[in-house]
Amino acid sequence: MRIGFIGLGNMGAPMAHNLLKAGHELTVFDVNERAVIALGEAGAQPAASPQDAVQTCDLVITMLPAAAHVRTVYLGEQGVLTGIRPGVLLIDSSTIDPQTAREVAAAAAEQGLSMADAPVSGGTGGAQAGTLTFMVGASAELFDRIQPVLACMGKNIVHCGELGTGQIAKIxxxxxxxxxxxxxxxxxxxxxxLGIDTKILAGIINTSTGRCWSSDTYNPWPGIIETAPSARGYTGGFGADLMLKDLGLATEAAKQARQPVLLGALAQQLYQSMSQRGDGGKDFSGIVNLYRKPEV
Amino acid sequence: MRIGFIGLGNMGAPMAHNLLKAGHELTVFDVNERAVIALGEAGAQPAASPQDAVQTCDLVITMLPAAAHVRTVYLGEQGVLTGIRPGVLLIDSSTIDPQTAREVAAAAAEQGLSMADAPVSGGTGGAQAGTLTFMVGASAELFDRIQPVLACMGKNIVHCGELGTGQIAKIxxxxxxxxxxxxxxxxxxxxxxLGIDTKILAGIINTSTGRCWSSDTYNPWPGIIETAPSARGYTGGFGADLMLKDLGLATEAAKQARQPVLLGALAQQLYQSMSQRGDGGKDFSGIVNLYRKPEV
Amino acid sequence: MRIGFIGLGNMGAPMAHNLLKAGHELTVFDVNERAVIALGEAGAQPAASPQDAVQTCDLVITMLPAAAHVRTVYLGEQGVLTGIRPGVLLIDSSTIDPQTAREVAAAAAEQGLSMADAPVSGGTGGAQAGTLTFMVGASAELFDRIQPVLACMGKNIVHCGELGTGQIAKIxxxxxxxxxxxxxxxxxxxxxxLGIDTKILAGIINTSTGRCWSSDTYNPWPGIIETAPSARGYTGGFGADLMLKDLGLATEAAKQARQPVLLGALAQQLYQSMSQRGDGGKDFSGIVNLYRKPEV
Amino acid sequence: MRIGFIGLGNMGAPMAHNLLKAGHELTVFDVNERAVIALGEAGAQPAASPQDAVQTCDLVITMLPAAAHVRTVYLGEQGVLTGIRPGVLLIDSSTIDPQTAREVAAAAAEQGLSMADAPVSGGTGGAQAGTLTFMVGASAELFDRIQPVLACMGKNIVHCGELGTGQIAKIxxxxxxxxxxxxxxxxxxxxxxLGIDTKILAGIINTSTGRCWSSDTYNPWPGIIETAPSARGYTGGFGADLMLKDLGLATEAAKQARQPVLLGALAQQLYQSMSQRGDGGKDFSGIVNLYRKPEV
Incomplete structure (x- = not known):
C-alpha cells in the first residue's frame, strides 16, 4: 500500500521503519527535517507538508504528541484534509482525548472519509520490535481493512468498538x-x-490478591525485578511526564462526563509532585521515592 | 498431635474440622458454647477456658477476631500462658497488628515458649476446602515444625521471615x-x-499493564466475571467491613512507622463511606457503586 | 463614558444595569436576543455583534461563561478586535484560565490596545446590589483608569498585579x-x-483555629446559620457546578505549572460526585450530604 | 482549693504554676522527678504517686500525653481511683479519644465520683500566659463548680455538653x-x-471567601505574617507530630463511628510525609514545603 505517515518522533520513526520493512511505500512528513531525511535514507519519500504527504496515498497514519498537533495536521491550512483523495483511510495513533478524536473524524466524514483512532501501548521498545498493542476505535468494516497494516507494527491489534473507543480503552x-x-x-x-524482606513481600503479593503488572513485571522497589527500570535508577521505561499526560486525559474526560475518579486524581497529583522535583523524565515507577525516607 | 484450638468462628470452625479429618486430637474452646458443642460432636474435646484447652496439648492454634481478643486469650487470667507446659508451640492465625503479635510472643518467650504469627487469606471458602494461604512469621526452625500442621488447613504455606512478618505480609x-x-x-x-463496552474494556485491561487480580479474577463490574460477587449482587466474598479492618491495621501500622500511605488512607475512607451507607456486609468490590450514577 | 458591554447573563445583565444607573452610555450585545432587548428597554443601545457593540465606545467590558467564548468574542470573525478604534480600554470580567487571558491580551496588544482581566466574586446578589469584588490584573496606569468604572458595579476593587493576576487570585x-x-x-x-451538639461545635470552631468563612458565614450544616443555603435546602448560592468550573481552572493551571494540589484535586472529585448524583445545580455547601448517613 | 495535679510537662507545669499563683494549694506528681522538684520549689507539695497526690485534695487535674497514660494514672495500681475520697472532682485536660474519656469516667462513676474532660488549645504560650481555651465536657452542675478553677489557667472556658464532648470539640x-x-x-x-505576589494573594484571600485562621493569622508562606512560625523557619508553634496525634484521634474516632473523613485522612498522611522527612518537630505550617520546588 501507499501510506502517508506523519509524525516521526521516538514512536513514529520506528513504526514507519517497520512499515517499510513490510514492503509498503511510504511518503513521510515531520516538522523536524532531520527525522524526514533519516526516513528518506531508509527508502521513504519525503514530503514538505501533511497535505503533500497524503496526496497520492491509500492510507494515512499519524503519530503525534497531543491533540493540538492532531488538529493542526488534519484541519490546518496545509493539513491532511486539504489535499486528500476520496476513499483514503485515516488512522490516528496519537494518544489524545476521545472528543478531539471524534471531532477530527467528523470533519473527515464530511469529506466522505473513514477514520480510526488507534493509540498504542508498548513504548519505544515495542515500536522498534514491532510488538505494539493497538487499541482501535473504528467501524467493523474499517477495522478489517486496517488490521493487516497495523499488524506490521504490532502483535496485538484489538478492536475496542466504534470511533473514540481506542482512546477510551487506553486512558x-x-x-x-x-x-x-x-x-x-x-x-x-x-x-x-515494618521490617519484612521486600523480595519475600513481592513474592507473596505476586501469588496473592495484590497481584498486578506493576508488582510482578515492573516492581518499583529496587532489586526485585532485574529487567524493570527500578533496577537501573528509573531510567528508560515510561516517563512520569508521559503518565501525567495520560492521567490528564483521563481526569479531563472524567470531568466532561461528571464521573468522579478520586484515586486517579490523587495519583495525578503525586506524579505532578515527582515532576515538580525534576524527575518527570524518570520512569513513572520512581514514584516510590516519594515514599522513602530521604537518606541523610 | 494434640492440638489446643481456640476461636471457632466462621474461619476457625472449618479449620478445626480439617485438623480433625487429618487425624489430630483437638481440645477446643470458644466463648460461644454452641460452637464448642458442634466441634465436640465432630470428635473434639470441649474445654471450659483457654487455660483448660491447652493443658495437655503439644501445639496451640488461635483464630480470633482482633488484637484485644488475642491479648485476653493469651495473657488473661485463665489465658493460654497460665496453664501451659514447657515446649508447647504457639500459632496465632488471627489478623492483628504486628506490634501486638510481637508483644504476646515476647510474653510467651519469657516462659520459654516459641510462637508464630500465621494469618491467612482465602476466606471461609478456603477454610472449608482446606486451601488457605498461611503467611507465617517464625524462626526457620519453628516454621519447619508447624508447616505440616498448617498444611492440613491450607495449600500454600509461606515463610515470610521472623515473628510479625506474617502480619506484615498480610496487611x-x-x-x-x-x-x-x-x-x-x-x-x-x-x-x-465514556461509552466503551465494559467487557471489551476488561479484556484489554486484563492483557495489558492494568492487569490485576481485582480485574481479571474479581472484577467489580457486573457481568464481567460470572464467579465474582459482582455477578450476584455483591453477596458472599470478602465483606467491606473486613477490608476496613485490614486497612485500619495497615494505616495504624503506617502511623506507628511514620510511613505515609496516601492512596491507602483514601481507600479506607471510601470503604468507610460504603459501610456508612449500610453496605459493610456486602463484598468489598461493591465499592464500584460509589462511582455509578444512581438510578432514578 | 461610552461602554461596549458584551455578555448579558445572570451576572452581566445586572452589572450593565448598574453602569446605566451610574450614567454611562451603553451599547450591548449577547447571543441571546431577549437579553439585548431587555437592556435596550432600560436605555442601552442594542448591537448585532461584538464588532458592532464596540465601534464607537471608549471602553469594552465582557462577561462570558468560559474561555472559548472569550476567544470567539475578541478574536472571532465579527469579534471585538476587528472593529475597534485605537485607545479603547478592554476589561474581561469572565472567569477563565490565566493563559487564555494573556493570549487574548497579547492579540489586543498587537493592535496597541490595553487589556485587564477583572473576574468577580459576590455572585448574582452582589451583581444586582453593585457590591461585587473585582480582582484586577492590569498595569498600574490601566488600573487607575478603569477603577472608577468598576466601582459602579462593585465595592471592592483590588489591584492584583499585572495582567492575568486577577484570574490567578480568583482561582x-x-x-x-x-x-x-x-x-x-x-x-x-x-x-x-460522635454526639456533640452541632450548634455548640460550630460556636467553638468559629472562635478557634478552625475558624473560616465556610464555617462562620456559610456553614453547610442545616440550622447553624439562618441566611446560608444550608438553611433552605441548598438552593440559591453558588452552585456546585460553578465550583467545579473554578476547581477545574485551578487544577488545569496547576498542571501547566507542574504544581501539585492534592486536596484541591480530591475536592474537585467530590464535587464531581455531587454533580453526578444530579445535585450540580445545588449550592456547593450541599457537599455535606456526601457525609451524612442516608435516611431510610 | 486543695488540688492534686498530675502531669507536669510543657503544658502541665505552667498550668500548675498559674494555679499556685491564684492561691490554690497543690500536691503534684509526675514520673519525671525533676519536674516535681521544680514545682515543689514554687510552693507545691510533692507526691510519690498519683494515689499519693490525691489523698487529701478536693479536686484532681491531669494533663498527660496520651490515652494510655490516662488509663494508668486513673486506673493503675497506685492510680487516682485507688486512694481518693468521696466527693472529689476529677478533670482530665489531656487530649485523648472520647471513648477512653468515657471509660475512665465510668470507672470513676462507679465510686460515685464526677469527672470532666477538658482538653485545651492555645499551646505552651497560652499555658504560660494563662490564656488557654478549655473545651469542657461535663454535666451542667459539674461545669459550674470547676469553671472558676479552669479560669485560673485559661480565659475561654467553653461548656461543650456532656462528658466526652470536650474531646469531640477539640478533635x-x-x-x-x-x-x-x-x-x-x-x-x-x-x-x-502562577506568578502573583503572595502578599497580595494573602490579602485577597483574607478579605474573601477563602478567609481562615490558617491564612489570616498563621499563614504558612514566609513573609506574610511576622508573628507566625513561617517567619522564623517553622520553629516554635504547634509541631507537626502534635497535629499528627490529633488527626490520628480524629480518624480513629471516625473509624469507630463509620464516618468518612476523606480530606482529613489525606491531610494526616501528608503530615506523616513531613514527619518521615524528619520535620515532625517543626510547626505544622511547614507542610507548605511539600508544595515548593526544592532549591538546587
Missing amino acids: CNNLLLGISMIGVAEAMALGDA | CNNLLLGISMIGVAEAMALGDA | CNNLLLGISMIGVAEAMALGDA | CNNLLLGISMIGVAEAMALGDA
Whole structure:
C-alpha cells in the first residue's frame, strides 16, 4: 500500500521503519527535517507538508504528541484534509482525548472519509520490535481493512468498538496503571518500614490478591525485578511526564462526563509532585521515592 | 498431635474440622458454647477456658477476631500462658497488628515458649476446602515444625521471615488489594461513562499493564466475571467491613512507622463511606457503586 | 463614558444595569436576543455583534461563561478586535484560565490596545446590589483608569498585579474555598456522629483555629446559620457546578505549572460526585450530604 | 482549693504554676522527678504517686500525653481511683479519644465520683500566659463548680455538653485546622507558581471567601505574617507530630463511628510525609514545603 505517515518522533520513526520493512511505500512528513531525511535514507519519500504527504496515498497514519498537533495536521491550512483523495483511510495513533478524536473524524466524514483512532501501548521498545498493542476505535468494516497494516507494527491489534473507543480503552487502562503503581509503591514501602524482606513481600503479593503488572513485571522497589527500570535508577521505561499526560486525559474526560475518579486524581497529583522535583523524565515507577525516607 | 484450638468462628470452625479429618486430637474452646458443642460432636474435646484447652496439648492454634481478643486469650487470667507446659508451640492465625503479635510472643518467650504469627487469606471458602494461604512469621526452625500442621488447613504455606512478618505480609497485600479494587472500579466506571463496552474494556485491561487480580479474577463490574460477587449482587466474598479492618491495621501500622500511605488512607475512607451507607456486609468490590450514577 | 458591554447573563445583565444607573452610555450585545432587548428597554443601545457593540465606545467590558467564548468574542470573525478604534480600554470580567487571558491580551496588544482581566466574586446578589469584588490584573496606569468604572458595579476593587493576576487570585481563593467547605463538612458531620451538639461545635470552631468563612458565614450544616443555603435546602448560592468550573481552572493551571494540589484535586472529585448524583445545580455547601448517613 | 495535679510537662507545669499563683494549694506528681522538684520549689507539695497526690485534695487535674497514660494514672495500681475520697472532682485536660474519656469516667462513676474532660488549645504560650481555651465536657452542675478553677489557667472556658464532648470539640476543630492549613499551603504555592505576589494573594484571600485562621493569622508562606512560625523557619508553634496525634484521634474516632473523613485522612498522611522527612518537630505550617520546588 501507499501510506502517508506523519509524525516521526521516538514512536513514529520506528513504526514507519517497520512499515517499510513490510514492503509498503511510504511518503513521510515531520516538522523536524532531520527525522524526514533519516526516513528518506531508509527508502521513504519525503514530503514538505501533511497535505503533500497524503496526496497520492491509500492510507494515512499519524503519530503525534497531543491533540493540538492532531488538529493542526488534519484541519490546518496545509493539513491532511486539504489535499486528500476520496476513499483514503485515516488512522490516528496519537494518544489524545476521545472528543478531539471524534471531532477530527467528523470533519473527515464530511469529506466522505473513514477514520480510526488507534493509540498504542508498548513504548519505544515495542515500536522498534514491532510488538505494539493497538487499541482501535473504528467501524467493523474499517477495522478489517486496517488490521493487516497495523499488524506490521504490532502483535496485538484489538478492536475496542466504534470511533473514540481506542482512546477510551487506553486512558482507562493507564488510569488504573497509574493507581496500581502507587498502590504497589505504598505496599512495598510500608513492608520495608515494618521490617519484612521486600523480595519475600513481592513474592507473596505476586501469588496473592495484590497481584498486578506493576508488582510482578515492573516492581518499583529496587532489586526485585532485574529487567524493570527500578533496577537501573528509573531510567528508560515510561516517563512520569508521559503518565501525567495520560492521567490528564483521563481526569479531563472524567470531568466532561461528571464521573468522579478520586484515586486517579490523587495519583495525578503525586506524579505532578515527582515532576515538580525534576524527575518527570524518570520512569513513572520512581514514584516510590516519594515514599522513602530521604537518606541523610 | 494434640492440638489446643481456640476461636471457632466462621474461619476457625472449618479449620478445626480439617485438623480433625487429618487425624489430630483437638481440645477446643470458644466463648460461644454452641460452637464448642458442634466441634465436640465432630470428635473434639470441649474445654471450659483457654487455660483448660491447652493443658495437655503439644501445639496451640488461635483464630480470633482482633488484637484485644488475642491479648485476653493469651495473657488473661485463665489465658493460654497460665496453664501451659514447657515446649508447647504457639500459632496465632488471627489478623492483628504486628506490634501486638510481637508483644504476646515476647510474653510467651519469657516462659520459654516459641510462637508464630500465621494469618491467612482465602476466606471461609478456603477454610472449608482446606486451601488457605498461611503467611507465617517464625524462626526457620519453628516454621519447619508447624508447616505440616498448617498444611492440613491450607495449600500454600509461606515463610515470610521472623515473628510479625506474617502480619506484615498480610496487611501490605491487603492494602494493595483495597487500592487496586478501587482503581479497577474507577477505570471501569469511567470507561462505561465514556461509552466503551465494559467487557471489551476488561479484556484489554486484563492483557495489558492494568492487569490485576481485582480485574481479571474479581472484577467489580457486573457481568464481567460470572464467579465474582459482582455477578450476584455483591453477596458472599470478602465483606467491606473486613477490608476496613485490614486497612485500619495497615494505616495504624503506617502511623506507628511514620510511613505515609496516601492512596491507602483514601481507600479506607471510601470503604468507610460504603459501610456508612449500610453496605459493610456486602463484598468489598461493591465499592464500584460509589462511582455509578444512581438510578432514578 | 461610552461602554461596549458584551455578555448579558445572570451576572452581566445586572452589572450593565448598574453602569446605566451610574450614567454611562451603553451599547450591548449577547447571543441571546431577549437579553439585548431587555437592556435596550432600560436605555442601552442594542448591537448585532461584538464588532458592532464596540465601534464607537471608549471602553469594552465582557462577561462570558468560559474561555472559548472569550476567544470567539475578541478574536472571532465579527469579534471585538476587528472593529475597534485605537485607545479603547478592554476589561474581561469572565472567569477563565490565566493563559487564555494573556493570549487574548497579547492579540489586543498587537493592535496597541490595553487589556485587564477583572473576574468577580459576590455572585448574582452582589451583581444586582453593585457590591461585587473585582480582582484586577492590569498595569498600574490601566488600573487607575478603569477603577472608577468598576466601582459602579462593585465595592471592592483590588489591584492584583499585572495582567492575568486577577484570574490567578480568583482561582487560588476558590481552590481554598472548595477545600475549606469540605473540611467544615467533615468536621461537622464527624462531630454530629460522635454526639456533640452541632450548634455548640460550630460556636467553638468559629472562635478557634478552625475558624473560616465556610464555617462562620456559610456553614453547610442545616440550622447553624439562618441566611446560608444550608438553611433552605441548598438552593440559591453558588452552585456546585460553578465550583467545579473554578476547581477545574485551578487544577488545569496547576498542571501547566507542574504544581501539585492534592486536596484541591480530591475536592474537585467530590464535587464531581455531587454533580453526578444530579445535585450540580445545588449550592456547593450541599457537599455535606456526601457525609451524612442516608435516611431510610 | 486543695488540688492534686498530675502531669507536669510543657503544658502541665505552667498550668500548675498559674494555679499556685491564684492561691490554690497543690500536691503534684509526675514520673519525671525533676519536674516535681521544680514545682515543689514554687510552693507545691510533692507526691510519690498519683494515689499519693490525691489523698487529701478536693479536686484532681491531669494533663498527660496520651490515652494510655490516662488509663494508668486513673486506673493503675497506685492510680487516682485507688486512694481518693468521696466527693472529689476529677478533670482530665489531656487530649485523648472520647471513648477512653468515657471509660475512665465510668470507672470513676462507679465510686460515685464526677469527672470532666477538658482538653485545651492555645499551646505552651497560652499555658504560660494563662490564656488557654478549655473545651469542657461535663454535666451542667459539674461545669459550674470547676469553671472558676479552669479560669485560673485559661480565659475561654467553653461548656461543650456532656462528658466526652470536650474531646469531640477539640478533635473536630483540629481536623478542620489540619485540612485548612494544607488548603492555604496549596493556594499560596499555586499562586506563587502562577506568578502573583503572595502578599497580595494573602490579602485577597483574607478579605474573601477563602478567609481562615490558617491564612489570616498563621499563614504558612514566609513573609506574610511576622508573628507566625513561617517567619522564623517553622520553629516554635504547634509541631507537626502534635497535629499528627490529633488527626490520628480524629480518624480513629471516625473509624469507630463509620464516618468518612476523606480530606482529613489525606491531610494526616501528608503530615506523616513531613514527619518521615524528619520535620515532625517543626510547626505544622511547614507542610507548605511539600508544595515548593526544592532549591538546587
